Amino acid sequence: GAVVSQHPSWVICKSGTSVKIECRSLDFQATTMFWYRQFPKQSLMLMATSNEGSKATYEQGVEKDKFLINHASLTLSTLTVTSAHPEDSSFYICSARDYSDRAKETQYFGPGTRLLVL
Amino acid sequence: AQSVTQLDSHVSVSEGTPVLLRCNYSSSYSPSLFWYVQHPNKGLQLLLKYTSAATLVKGINGFEAEFKKSETSFHLTKPSAHMSDAAEYFCVVSVGGNKLVFGAGTILRVKS
Numbered sequence: 458g459a460v461v462s463q464h465p466s467w468v469i470c471k472s473g474t475s476v477k478i479e480c481r482s483l484d485f486q487a488t489t490m491f492w493y494r495q496f497p498k499q500s501l502m503l504m505a506t507s508n509e510g511s512k513a514t515y516e517q518g519v520e521k522d523k524f525l526i527n528h529a530s531l532t533l534s535t536l537t538v539t540s541a542h543p544e545d546s547s548f549y550i551c552s553a554r555d556y557s558d559r560a561k562e563t564q565y566f567g568p569g570t571r572l573l574v575l
Numbered sequence: 576a577q578s579v580t581q582l583d584s585h586v587s588v589s590e591g592t593p594v595l596l597r598c599n600y601s602s603s604y605s606p607s608l609f610w611y612v613q614h615p616n617k618g619l620q621l622l623l624k625y626t627s628a629a630t631l632v633k634g635i636n637g638f639e640a641e642f643k644k645s646e647t648s649f650h651l652t653k654p655s656a657h658m659s660d661a662a663e664y665f666c667v668v669s670v671g672g673n674k675l676v677f678g679a680g681t682i683l684r685v686k687s
Contacts, residue, residue, distance in 0.1 A: 461618070489673055491673070491674075491675075499679070500665065500677040500678060500679045500680050501619075501665070501677045502677075503674060503675065503676075506673065506674070550618070550619070552619075552675075554673055563621060563624065564621075564673070564675060565621075566611070566618045566619035566620075567618055568616075568617060568618035569618060
């Protein structure tokens with residue numbers, strides 16, 4: 458089946474630094490990838506939609522200058538948390554749609570990246 | 576706006592007994608609905624999906640869900656729970672533009 462990987466799986470950083478998280482579709486091409494955030498004991502919340510070769514679309518309330526998204530190829534999207542603060546500590550999850558499977562609407566999820574900002 | 580409500584935050588069953596995880600949806604048109612499972616420290620896995628074909632949808636690991644328009648429900652069931660089913664389950668609706676809206680989640684505990 459379709460596999461999505463994320464790197465790193467865990468990251469601890471100091472307040473004020475930037476952190477980059479990678480999301481890769483390993484065996485399929487994804488023109489669209491999604492970034493979610495999950496706080497402890499809460500559900501996933503969509504942050505932004507990442508489109509290959511164009512600007513990301515951010516959900517209401519998500520700061521685009523703080524959460525930089527780049528989708529430079531059909532298999533890679535990156536999320537950079539700039540000037541991270543403790544309140545950015547969360548579980549970040551990406552998903553991807555198979556470009557060749559558009560009719561099925563299935564999203565494949567990565568294993569997530571846990572960010573802890575000290 | 577489309578949304579889903581998972582009626583139970585926690586469900587506890589004994590191994591070998593049936594599982595019922597309840598989900599109600601709100602949608603102005605015929606929705607696409609999904610159930611995902613999240614095991615600790617693992618990524619979300621698709622269990623099954625409804626996309627306006629058969630109302631009874633069979634998924635992986637013996638799970639199934641029935642789309643009931645009259646009740647706006649999409650409950651997840653399994654005849655016999657296994658210890659490995661212990662996880663968090665999310666009912667999800669597609670809201671167009673490929674966007675998914677997640678329910679709050681139901682944690683399933685399976686007692687031996």
